Amino acid sequence: MTERMVAIIGGSGLYDIDGLEQVEWVTVKTPWGDPSDAILTGTLQGLKLAFLPRHGRGHVLDPSSVPYRANIDALKRLGATDVISMSACGSFREEMAPGDFVIVDQFIDRTFARDKSFFGPGCVAHVSLAHPTCARLAATVGDAAEQAGATVHRGGTYLAMEGPQFSTLAESNMYRDHWGAHVIGMTNMPEAKLAREAELCYASVAMVTDYDCWHPDHDAVAVSDIIRTLTGNAEKARRAIAHLPALLDPGRPPCPHGCDRALDTAMITAPDKRDPAVLARLDAVAGRVL
Numbered sequence: 001m002t003e004r005m006v007a008i009i010g011g012s013g014l015y016d017i018d019g020l021e022q023v024e025w026v027t028v029k030t031p032w033g034d035p036s037d038a039i040l041t042g043t044l045q046g047l048k049l050a051f052l053p054r055h056g057r058g059h060v061l062d063p064s065s066v067p068y069r070a071n072i073d074a075l076k077r078l079g080a081t082d083v084i085s086m087s088a089c090g091s092f093r094e095e096m097a098p099g100d101f102v103i104v105d106q107f108i109d110r111t112f113a114r115d116k117s118f119f120g121p122g123c124v125a126h127v128s129l130a131h132p133t134c135a136r137l138a139a140t141v142g143d144a145a146e147q148a149g150a151t152v153h154r155g156g157t158y159l160a161m162e163g164p165q166f167s168t169l170a171e172s173n174m175y176r177d178h179w180g181a182h183v184i185g186m187t188n189m190p191e192a193k194l195a196r197e198a199e200l201c202y203a204s205v206a207m208v209t210d211y212d213c214w215h216p217d218h219d220a221v222a223v224s225d226i227i228r229t230l231t232g233n234a235e236k237a238r239r240a241i242a243h244l245p246a247l248l249d250p251g252r253p254p255c256p257h258g259c260d261r262a263l264d265t266a267m268i269t270a271p272d273k274r275d276p277a278v279l280a281r282l283d284a285v286a287g288r289v290l
């Protein structure tokens with residue numbers, strides 16, 4: 001049994017959480033640079049929690065500038081075992097309406113200007129991403145969101161785009177009609193890939209703010225519309241977090257899906273060929289297998 005620490009990565013509109021005890025904003029140094037901000041740590045009814053605002057408090061980082069590797073490394077370094085991402089997103093489906101929560105289970109990664117792996121020359125590893133989210137954690141997060149009064153869609157494909165501009169109509173139609181995506185955002189990739197490499201269970205709550213630009217009855221998305229919906233979404237997200245301690249024990253049994261053992265079969269560089277400087281950077285992420 002591992003001691004559980006649930007890390008919440010808060011997206012647009014969610015820059016802190018309340019109700020924690022023994023609260024501290026902790027500054028964490030990582031070999032990948034500084035995380036987006038200090039990390040809020042504390043306990044909620046006995047459950048250890050950490051909270052990191054993805055864009056920094058005051059929303060100072062655009063999606064391409066978020067230090068995804070530093071964020072995941074810092075959470076792992078602090079002792080996180082589970083990561084719950086809470087993000088604003090556009091919807092490609094009529095029934096996934098603004099205000100609804102989608103528990104994402106698949107991704108299409110269209111980002112191209114971000115560091116996507118902790119591994120590389122000197123230590124090569126290939127983890128499986130067939131099932132990029134943790135089904136156990138996702139089910140619990142879905143329960144917490146429902147208990148918070150949200151309309152929850154369990155399962156959905158999140159198209160991660162580079163941004164910061166929103167999609168063209170042609171792109172929106174292609175993602176929706178031909179690629180089968182359900183929601184769109186700019187941040188869950190490479191975050192989910194890095195969480196898997198760091199052997200963290202990862203679940204994503206995509207909180208719908210708009211219909212992007214494909215919907216004939218809705219104007220193309222604008223930040224002002226998003227902000228209007230965000231406030232209500234963030235309130236529901238906070239209520240969902242408050243339900244987590246009743247659903248998650250402080251002790252965490254091994255992940256039945258193997259998220260916490262993702263590196264068991266991933267490393268391919270021969271041990272005597274591994275670069276010591278690269279291994280030093282992997283101390284938190286891959287320390288278990290190095």
Ligand SMILES: CSC[C@H]1O[C@H](OP(=O)(O)O)[C@H](O)[C@@H]1O
Pocket residue numbers: 010011012013054055062063086087088089163185186187188223226
């Ligand atoms: C403020 S609209 C666009 C912005 O919102 C989402 O951020 P996050 O995923 O961190 O909630 C989206 O991905 C864009 O970065």
Ligand SMILES: Nc1ncnc2[nH]cnc12
Pocket residue numbers: 088089090091161166167184185186209210211212213221226
């Ligand atoms: N329509 C949209 N496209 C990309 N990111 C988003 N975040 C919120 N709405 C979005």
